[in-house]
Amino acid sequence: MNLDLPLIWALIILLAVFMYVLLDGFDLGVGILFPTARNDGERDLMMNSVAPIWDGNETWLVLGGGGLLAAFPLAYAIIMPALYFPVLLMLIALIFRGVAFEFRFKATPSHRRIWDLSFTFGSVVATFSQGLVLGGFLQGFEVDGRDFAGGPFDWLSLFSVFVGAGLVCGYALLGATWLIIKTEGELQERFYRLARPLLFVVLGFIVLVSAWTPLYYPFIAERWFSWPNLLYLSPVPILTAALAALLLRALARRREIQPFVLSLGLFLLGYLGLGISLWPYAAPPSVTIWDAASTPSSLSFMLVGVLILLPIILFYTGYSYFVFRGKVRSGEGYH
């Protein structure tokens, strides 16, 4: 039997990054929406809606990063120095945001403002820099031999800033629909009203990024717009439009679970679209997953672990979500 290990690993890392975007996406979104709370009670509720699970969610980022390091070290060695500053910005922002969960409840009222701001700005900046990373990744990297050969600000462009802004709105949508599930009454109503305009903004970003990426690389335009690919890939935009329509209806009918699930669906399709555009590059436009792959021995050694452990991880993560299901109410939390 001859397994294409780099292919399997590419799928595993795509899954890990996608899990990260979904899971940390909504809890970063809660941070982005934090300023919409009108008092400390609402802030407590919003924060407690993600407090038991955010840490597990963020672990997918470590798995995505660690997996890339382990499975495609050459890609890691090219991408990370190229994105030195966006990655730095993301890490610093995640520090401010992560400690806010603990510090906020330990602080005196006058200091609590600081950690409220730290949570909001940390979430916004972390998301924005993830958008910069994505934008920089889509633009590609200048490579010489086995090293990144470009400049420290190659990633900075109107396009990457645009992707960053789009991601902030996208995570805010995920956050709003998550909070619809977790809250009730007036607060919930506010997120219903907020989700609708957010959805339109997000759709605008999806359309513009979809139109913009083929301009960067002829091969992307080729892939999408040549016959018969056009036919095979047409479900992606059609489904996106359908999901958006369903989401609008679910919001109008004040459904509680559907908006979140449909927003996740939108993210999945956007992610698939990007995946189709960039396949099979681990560091576009020159390094493929097969160029960048680690040794077969490393890949199979880790694959054993993933096959055994990932189902267990998914099981207890699911259990944890089950334990903390339902509305958050004031007076809960360990603090």
Next chain:
Amino acid sequence: MELDPELLSRVQFAFVVSFHILFPAFTIGLASFIAVLETLWGITRQDLYIELSEFWTKIFAVSFGMGVVSGIVMTYQFGTNWSRFTDAAAPIIGPLLGYEVLTAFFLEATFLGILLFGRGRVPARLHILASYMVAFGTLLSAFWILSANSWMQTPAGYELRGGVFHPSDWWAAVFNPSFPFRFVHMVFACYLSTAFAVVGASAWHLRRGSFPAHSRKAYAMGLGLIAVLAPLQLLVGDLHGLNTLEHQPAKVAAMEGHWETQQGAPLLLFGIPDQQAEKNRLQLAVPYLGSLILTHELQGEVRGLKDWPPEQRPPVAIVFYAFRIMVGLGLLMIFIGLAGLWLRWRGRLYDTPWFLRLCTWCVPIGFVALLAGWFVTEVGRQPWTVYGELHRSDSVSPSLAGGHVLTSLLIYIGVYTVIFGTGIYYLLRIGRQGPRVGALPAGKASARRPLSGADVALDEGDVP
């Protein structure tokens, strides 16, 4: 002046990792302590244990949060600053870190959520199980990260082809020669550091007469652990040193301050190593003892630093001093452990003022000793990232300019000072505030606690 990206990257890594390691060290120890407290509660159903557990869990949560956010920084540094090292060594280091994430990080993060927020939502036994899972996760994490670090110190199970480390024997790579020693030494160090923090905080409360029952219990438990582990740590440290002598003799030569290869080498108690002049000044030494400790023979031969060309010697002074700080504090720990036993036997454990004061002052000694130990082993392996195989100058990212690294280093220093300074301040405040007593329904694990309960007391500034 030309800024050297390699030197600055090393300083940056040393800075972030030194900050980082304090928190995992504390949480490795605390997680096990909390699991023990939860178990004792499960057996005895005494409120005291659950109140102690909740108190230390609060401290655990703050430290864990800081450990997580400072730890994510570490993995990304491999790529951003050490891309050549990543390219060469990732086939071996990568899977070890990957297994750390898969086996440990998810386990810790998920069950910590249940440990912190799940009381009353899950059955009592499952809550105890969650504390075991968190403790188990912290130890698994230590297992993999120390395996990765040890592989860089004493690489094994690989073939070097085209500048890339190809794994040839995973068992040999994971259980490389220095790993078992480093793992046990580090876990003991984490337990000791935590024990001194627990004992010190309890001693502080005992002196003030606050929470006497809780403080006595934690104080006695911590001192018991110290009495057992501190002497064992000396033994493990000695074995670790002998292992280093076998695999990294230049490091041992720097630790001992030996420049000349000699038989019947002395043990240096103090000295001022001079790297340029290749000798020590103001040397205070015990004849023959160095050879006796290292070779277990009076006339045993011990290699000196001059056996290696100057560019392959580690910076001697840092290694030499850090080693003495570590050993000195280790001896102080043994003394405190024995003194605790003596006072317990005399029935004076809880009311001997000088000893309570000493214990309060000794809160940081475990952490200082642990950092000193890491300085010995990390500075002592210079100039290699993978010992004897990959030089640090072949490890750094070639695209980096000194100015970029200086920028990020200054940002890290600024942010870490603010964030971790605040964190340590909050930790001290929670510690001084002490456990919440009598707030829990006796014997029932249905404590849905009011959100602001603990915080009000803090806000009113009842702590000095």
